[in-house]
Amino acid sequence: MKIRVLLPIVVDIFNEEVKQEFRNYFPETTEIEVCHLDYGPASVEGEYDEALCVPNMLEKAIQAEKDGCDGVISLCGADPAVKPAREVLNIPIVGAGEASMLYATLLAKSFSIVTVLPNVVSMVENVSKMLGVDSKLNSIRYVNIPVLELVDKEKMETSLLEEMVLAIEQDKAHALILGCTGMMGVASILQEKLKERGYEVPVIDPSFAAAKLLENLIAMNIKQSRLTYMTPTKKMYKQRER
Structure with a gap:
């Protein structure tokens, strides 16, 4: 493969x-x-x-x-x-967004997403609507850390944990999704820390x-349906000259 x-x-x-x-x-x-x-x-x-x-x-x-x-x-x-x-x-x-939301809906009746900035909240929300799982999305929170600054793992982990606790306690989330693929390598750590606080909930890494x-x-040898995703009609496409 x-x-x-x-x-x-x-x-x-x-x-x-x-x-x-x-x-x-x-x-x-x-x-x-x-x-x-x-x-x-x-x-x-x-x-x-x-x-x-x-x-x-x-x-x-x-x-x-x-x-x-x-x-x-x-x-x-x-x-x-x-x-x-x-x-x-x-x-x-x-x-990565759709995959993580599909898993969340299998594991819990509600979920919340913790992402990077307020700028992306509506984008992530749109993914949930197109996927048809928006009724289970209780909230989208953010840590206010730009994508390119997620290399500071300690800061990211601390901020994520704080928002995840709030998502559980205030937003009634039963599952949590890391809302940016730059948040790698921390899902299992956060899941264990939440468990230590008494919250045994899945934390889903979108990657x-x-x-x-x-x-x-x-x-399974399956792919997208051609009844939904139809092949584009043949026409001229003009690319910008470089």
């Missing part, structure tokens, strides 16, 4: 960490490729950023299929380019969720 993980950003500061994390998610025989963008935003923290990352995300997804990949992951809680990519790909592509969902789709 060969999969490609697409980061919707032009910087490579997360590439190696992502590759190491995903090595833990898949069998040893799986070939894992991590790819950042050639052009677009440095991080996705709003609708404008998402719009800028989509063109190259689509190009990278199409190239992944041409290179023989069995599946693609859009590694962002807002799932950029997932839906349009499903129209042009004949391999499955999943988004891990996307990986296992994609693995299952590939194993």
